[in-house]
Amino acid sequence: MSRIQLQGLTRRxxxxxxxxxIGLDVADGxxxxxxxxxxxxxxTLLRMIAGLLPPSEGRLWLDDTEITHLxxxxxxxxxxxxxxxxxxxxxxxxxxxxxxxxxxxxxAEIKAKVAEVAATLGLTDLLDRKPRELSGGQRQRVALGRxxxxxxxxxxxxxxxxxxxxxxxxxTRAEIAGLHRRLRATTxxxxxxxxxxxxxxxxxxxxxxxxxxxxxxxxxxxxxxxxVFAATFLGSPAMNVVDTTVRAVDGTLVAEAEGLRLSLxxxxxxxxxxxxxxxxxxxxxxxxxxxxxxxxxxxxxENLGSEEVAHCDTGVSVRGPRPLGVVPGEAVTLSAxxxxxxxxxxxxxxxxxxxxxxxxxxx
Amino acid sequence: MTTDxxxxxxxxxxxxxxxxxxxxLSLACVFPIYWLYATSLRAPQDVYSLSVLPWxxxxxxxxxxxxxxxxxxxxxxxxxxxVLSALGQLLVALLAAYAFAAWRFPLQRLLYLMFVxxxxxxxxxxxxxxxxxxxxxxxxxxLAGVIVPTLCSALGVLLLREHLNSFPKELLDAARMDGRSSxxxxxxxxxxxxxxxxxxxxxxxxxxxxxxxxxxxxxxxxSNAVVQLGLRSFMGTEGNDWxxxxxxxxxxxxxxxxxxxxxxxHIVNAFVxxxxx
Numbered sequence: 001m002s003r004i005q006l007q008g009l010t011r012r013x014x015x016x017x018x019x020x021x022i023g024l025d026v027a028d029g030x031x032x033x034x035x036x037x038x039x040x041x042x043x044t045l046l047r048m049i050a051g052l053l054p055p056s057e058g059r060l061w062l063d064d065t066e067i068t069h070l071x072x073x074x075x076x077x078x079x080x081x082x083x084x085x086x087x088x089x090x091x092x093x094x095x096x097x098x099x100x101x102x103x104x105x106x107x108a109e110i111k112a113k114v115a116e117v118a119a120t121l122g123l124t125d126l127l128d129r130k131p132r133e134l135s136g137g138q139r140q141r142v143a144l145g146r147x148x149x150x151x152x153x154x155x156x157x158x159x160x161x162x163x164x165x166x167x168x169x170x171x172t173r174a175e176i177a178g179l180h181r182r183l184r185a186t187t188x189x190x191x192x193x194x195x196x197x198x199x200x201x202x203x204x205x206x207x208x209x210x211x212x213x214x215x216x217x218x219x220x221x222x223x224x225x226x227x228v229f230a231a232t233f234l235g236s237p238a239m240n241v242v243d244t245t246v247r248a249v250d251g252t253l254v255a256e257a258e259g260l261r262l263s264l265x266x267x268x269x270x271x272x273x274x275x276x277x278x279x280x281x282x283x284x285x286x287x288x289x290x291x292x293x294x295x296x297x298x299x300x301x302e303n304l305g306s307e308e309v310a311h312c313d314t315g316v317s318v319r320g321p322r323p324l325g326v327v328p329g330e331a332v333t334l335s336a337x338x339x340x341x342x343x344x345x346x347x348x349x350x351x352x353x354x355x356x357x358x359x360x361x362x363x
Numbered sequence: 364m365t366t367d368x369x370x371x372x373x374x375x376x377x378x379x380x381x382x383x384x385x386x387x388l389s390l391a392c393v394f395p396i397y398w399l400y401a402t403s404l405r406a407p408q409d410v411y412s413l414s415v416l417p418w419x420x421x422x423x424x425x426x427x428x429x430x431x432x433x434x435x436x437x438x439x440x441x442x443x444x445x446v447l448s449a450l451g452q453l454l455v456a457l458l459a460a461y462a463f464a465a466w467r468f469p470l471q472r473l474l475y476l477m478f479v480x481x482x483x484x485x486x487x488x489x490x491x492x493x494x495x496x497x498x499x500x501x502x503x504x505x506l507a508g509v510i511v512p513t514l515c516s517a518l519g520v521l522l523l524r525e526h527l528n529s530f531p532k533e534l535l536d537a538a539r540m541d542g543r544s545s546x547x548x549x550x551x552x553x554x555x556x557x558x559x560x561x562x563x564x565x566x567x568x569x570x571x572x573x574x575x576x577x578x579x580x581x582x583x584x585x586s587n588a589v590v591q592l593g594l595r596s597f598m599g600t601e602g603n604d605w606x607x608x609x610x611x612x613x614x615x616x617x618x619x620x621x622x623x624x625x626x627x628x629h630i631v632n633a634f635v636x637x638x639x640x
Contacts, residue, residue, distance in 0.1 A: 047536075050536075050540060051539075052536050052539065052540070071539075072539045072540050073539065073540070073541075073542035073543070077540075078540065079536075079537070079540045081533045081536065081537055082533070083531060083533050085531065085533040085534050085536065085537035087534065087537075087538075087552055087555075087556070088556055089555040089556055089558075090555075098541050099540075099541040099542055102541055102542035102543055102547075103542060146537075146541070
């Protein structure tokens with residue numbers, strides 16, 4: 001198993017910079033998820049690690065070997081593609097054995113290895129079928145098998161679950177996570193699905209417009225988003241972000257805007273400062289109208305089964321156990337505990353942290 | 364439950380009318396071919412007879428054709444030309460189309476347009492330069508002289524590139540990740556997956572090479588090495604020898620018919636795909 005290091009990796013297509021100066025250190029056995037919206041450069045980054053695309057700048061290491069200029073077949077990495085990319089004219093057994101046949105391994109060894117991988121993935125009964133005779137989930141497992149059979153140093157996966165239906169996706173997600181726990185293989189996994197990222201990753205690298213927005217464990221990224229982008233990308237519904245002004249009132253800091261007043265729970269005295277205030281929908285509680293908090297009028301209530309989400313006219317959403325006890329048109333006041341409030345710099349959107357005896361600084 | 368009823372189905376009468384028109388058209392297409400075989404099977408003195416059924420049947424025309432010409436040899440030569448010309452064109456087209464579809468290189472678009480542009484140059488414009496070249500190479504009067512100038516077909520490149528463009532690029536990437544070279548990927552991944560298209564194009568090229576008359580006539584001149592030229596020997600200034608002429612023509616058509624019956628689906632495919640003829 002291997003460690004993957006990226007240093008200043010950049011890829012430009014003409015005037016467009018798809019991946020911009022990315023540095024990452026993926027530890028041996030780690031499951032790193034590259035997460036981001038469409039077009040954020042995550043697939044481009046993965047293709048550079050695979051060797052399918054040369055970087056415009058930067059360097060790559062696998063363990064202690066620099067692989068920046070090595071062709072894909074000489075890097076010890078296997079890739080699972082979004083479309084599975086199974087060879088349509090070959091049976092399942094021959095698809096799985098394909099990389100070994102390329103390496104001219106003895107026939108008996110290939111057969112044994114294919115049988116072993118097929119047993120791991122529950123494909124033993126399907127070995128003679130062609131890809132077109134398989135369901136989506138089975139194709140997905142064959143693609144995994146073709147990667148597994150090589151015993152590679154690292155696995156690269158490019159949105160491998162995006163072609164599956166919701167139910168199958170949940171099952172396969174658990175399978176891949178289980179496989180990773182068993183094999184402890186270094187994995188770099190690309191997805192735009194925050195659920196996959198949160199449930200599978202040991203660390204998430206959140207990308208935005210080709211740049212690394214935040215790198216951390218799923219809890220770190222969710223609980224302490226480094227920017228407005230990170231805050232609003234993870235979570236459903238997204239974190240509420242409101243333009244406010246932080247000012248000292250009676251020696252305590254409060255965030256204020258029209259119809260909004262929330263205490264930050266910090267005793268200090270600073271000049272007024274415009275900030276963006278974030279609070280997750282599940283951290284807002286409904287209090288009786290008229291108290292301190294966010295005053296809003298409910299416009300719609302969504303039933304999610306166990307929970308309900310209320311959307312308000314100010315663009316703020318509240319999420320809580322069903323029933324929330326509000327109806328559209330009702331005026332409500334929402335409050336949140338100070339530790340659940342996130343502050344972001346008004347201009348840069350970066351997270352602000354309070355440092356005692358100073359003004360808030362961008363981190 | 365499904366039925367064959369079509370929404371907005373027109374009346375029985377109109378359907379019948381359509382069938383009559385189609386029936387007449389197909390009769391018009393099939394009749395000359397029927398007449399060819401009918402004439403070839405008439406006794407020599409009945410060749411000008413207008414009776415629809417050739418009776419009594421006679422193989423005299425075939426005997427005469429075989430006596431006057433080496434018909435089997437001609438069929439064999441024509442077959443060699445058709446097969447080699449089709450295979451050669453397939454190979455060139457496959458390699459060129461693969462390069463155009465799988466790789467990115469400078470001036471790609473321009474080169475492709477030039478490649479395909481040769482399709483627009485009429486045969487009559489290249490005929491003389493090709494002839495002079497063959498003459499200098501000493502290839503006149505040889506089968507090689509007929510085959511070599513046909514080996515590069517812009518049509519093949521055009522058709523195969525369209526197929527390869529819609530070929531999933533992830534398969535090429537997967538083969539690279541699995542350790543295959545570009546060359547090995549072509550033969551182990553692309554060609555097997557492209558088999559229907561290659562078969563269709565191969566058949567199309569073989570049939571047009573088989574039916575070619577003008578270019579073999581130029582290169583082979585007075586010899587009767589291929590069957591389409593052999594037909595000439597039954598045409599004379601004092602009249603045509605219709606019986607053996609029809610017999611030889613009938614034999615020349617046979618391989619194409621057999622090919623058509625066996626590979627019907629592929630051939631229809633080939634003509635539909637090419638959007639030609």
